[in-house]
Each structure stands twice: as structure tokens, then as C-alpha cells.
Amino acid sequence: MELDLPDLHARMLERVVDAVRADARFEALLGTGSLAYGGFDEHSDLDFVIVVRADDHAAAMAGRQAFAAGLGSLLAAFSxxxxxxxxxxxxxxxxxLLHVDLxxxxxxxxxxxxxxxxVLWARNPGDLERRLAGLTVSGQGRDAQWYEDRAWVWLHYVATKLLRGEHFEAIGGLDFFRDQVLGAMLQRNAGRHPxxxxxxxxxxxxxxxLAPTLPSTxxxxxxxxxxRSAALYVELRTAEPPSSPVKGMPGLLLDFIDGKQSRA
Known part of the structure; x- marks a missing residue:
């Protein structure tokens, strides 16, 4: 498949294709991330999936550092x-510098x-295409109830850190919530991959x-x-309401933040 990539990325792709093709243990090379969804630019990572024969998978895993080192000047790698x-x-x-995921x-x-x-390369293209034809992807399994079950637990966790004075832990929690919930739901509601x-x-x-969900220290x-994060979540969930909303929210959370929760 022809891809319009920056020269640095194109050269790495060529080396990976050659290395996979030359190793009989490997059945196919797939691209994910920006390679699959578009929007690829000079700042993009290269995200590869290498399909390994089942009997050779353990050996390929054990030798993957050596495989990566054979692709060029490998500075660092970790699982x-x-x-x-x-x-x-x-x-x-x-x-x-170039980031590559294998x-x-x-x-x-x-x-x-x-x-x-x-599909970037396949030893048996027809068989691979048949396998992929049955692939169903739906928001990484995250339906409306998935978000609802987690949102209030995560936001309460942030509130406890705030009230304890762990401001940087609370800020980190808000960052996590923005990524896992708010950003994903904004993408979902816009018809994009979350x-x-x-x-x-x-x-x-x-x-x-999202700007009002970014605090100072x-x-x-x-x-x-x-x-504001809680309010935005409530706003975004109206596009696809959960079947079982958590009772008392967001009121219980707001009272907790403001110190109005009964200790009885």
C-alpha cells in the first residue's frame, strides 16, 4: 500500500517491511494509529503490529529487542x-529522533x-483480509455505562486528594479524567474514534x-x-445517556468538595 509519509518515516517503514518479509516467522505487518486513521505528519509516531505465527510467538517476543536493533540506530526500548x-x-x-511502536x-x-x-504487507493477503473483514471495533468497549460507572469514582478520588492538600495528585487525576472520559466522549459525540x-x-x-478543566496549582x-469537569461530563453524556445513572450525582460530589457532606 502506498502511503504519503515524511522521508524519515518512509525510510523506517521500508526497513520494517523488509525485516518482516525476510523472517519466515512473520505473517503480516499492520499499521495502526495515524497510519490507519490519517492525519500523519512529521511529528507522528509509527505504530506497527507484527503478526507472528502462533508457534513462533514466544521466540519472537524473546528476540524483539534484537529485531528492533536491526532496524537502525536504536537508542532505547522498553515493553x-x-x-x-x-x-x-x-x-x-x-x-x-523517531518513535516507533512494535x-x-x-x-x-x-x-x-x-x-x-x-495492511502494510502480508505473506498471504487473501487470508489476512478475510480475517480482518470480521473485525468489529466499537469504542474500545466503552459504552455510556462504562463512562458512568467510572466517572464519579474517579472524580471523587480527585476530590479526596484536593481536600487532603495533595494538589499535584489532584491535578494529575484531572488530567487522567480529561483523557479517559471528557476527551474520549467529545470525540465519540463528534463521530470520531474515541x-x-x-x-x-x-x-x-x-x-x-476543555479549557475550564485545566487548573493552576x-x-x-x-x-x-x-x-467544571463534572459539569462537562454531565453535558456530554446527554448525547448517549447511561442506562443506570449513579444516584445522587453530581450533587453528592459537589457537596463533598464544598465540605457540606454529612459525616453521620
Whole structure:
């Protein structure tokens, strides 16, 4: 498949395709992220999924650092346990600096992909296309109730840190909520793939809606950003209401923030 990529990215793609094609253990190379969804530019990462024969998957995982090192000047690499994806190897090449993700999966894992990939190379294109034809992606399994079940728990957690005086922990919690809930719902409501705050600036009105959820380091500013985050969530959920809203919210949360909650 022909892709219009910056020269640096195009050269890396060519090296990865050549390396995958030359290794009989590998069945296909897929592209995800901006490679699949568009909007690729000079600042983009390269996100690759390498499909490995099932019998060779363990060996490929054990040798993935060596595989990455063979692609060019590898500066650093580590696995993705911190994002719940141990099959992922996150790499930095350079100079010039380039971020490349290499995810090694078995053919049976194709049905569990969280986004529709673009096929960059396949040993058996017809078989791969048939496998991918049955792939169904729906918001990473996050329906309206998924957000509702988590939103108030996460916001209450932020409030407890604020009231304890852990301002930076509270700010971090608001950042997490903005990415996992508010940004994703803004994207969903705009008919886009809900990828947190990635390129959320492209959603009409998103910047103005999210700006009040960004606090400074003072107690009052964090409390106001927390309340605005709760209000924006309530506003965004009207587009797709949850089947079982959490009782008493947002009133219970607002009372908690303002110290009005009964201790009885």
C-alpha cells in the first residue's frame, strides 16, 4: 500500500517491511494509529503490529529487542506493561529522533484489535483480509455505562486528594479524567474514534469546553476545575445517556468538595 509519509518515516517503514518479509516467522505487518486513521505528519509516531505465527510467538517476543536493533540506530526500548500491553515494544531511534511502536501478536489475536489497521504487507493477503473483514471495533468497549460507572469514582478520588492538600495528585487525576472520559466522549459525540485527547483540538468547540478543566496549582482553582469537569461530563453524556445513572450525582460530589457532606 502506498502511503504519503515524511522521508524519515518512509525510510523506517521500508526497513520494517523488509525485516518482516525476510523472517519466515512473520505473517503480516499492520499499521495502526495515524497510519490507519490519517492525519500523519512529521511529528507522528509509527505504530506497527507484527503478526507472528502462533508457534513462533514466544521466540519472537524473546528476540524483539534484537529485531528492533536491526532496524537502525536504536537508542532505547522498553515493553508496554505500564499501558497493559506486554506484547508492545516502545522504541526510540535516532538521530534523527523517531518513535516507533512494535506490537507482536499471534494470528488468533487479530479479532481483539482495538482499531481497524491498514495492511502494510502480508505473506498471504487473501487470508489476512478475510480475517480482518470480521473485525468489529466499537469504542474500545466503552459504552455510556462504562463512562458512568467510572466517572464519579474517579472524580471523587480527585476530590479526596484536593481536600487532603495533595494538589499535584489532584491535578494529575484531572488530567487522567480529561483523557479517559471528557476527551474520549467529545470525540465519540463528534463521530470520531474515541482516542482520549489525541487531536481533540480538531473537534469543533472542544478547546473552549476543555479549557475550564485545566487548573493552576491553588486549591480554589483545582476545586473549580473539578466542578467544571463534572459539569462537562454531565453535558456530554446527554448525547448517549447511561442506562443506570449513579444516584445522587453530581450533587453528592459537589457537596463533598464544598465540605457540606454529612459525616453521620
Amino acid at each position: 508496554g506493561e505500564h499501558v497493559g500491553e506486554p506484547r508492545l515494544l516502545i522504541c526510540l531511534f535516532g538521530p534523527p 506490537k507482536f501478536i499471534a494470528p488468533g489475536d487479530l479479532s481483539a484489535l482495538s482499531e481497524h489497521p491498514v 482516542r482520549g485527547v489525541r487531536r481533540v483540538e480538531d473537534v469543533e468547540g472542544a478547546k473552549a469546553l 491553588g486549591h480554589r482553582s483545582i476545586a473549580e476545575a473539578l466542578k
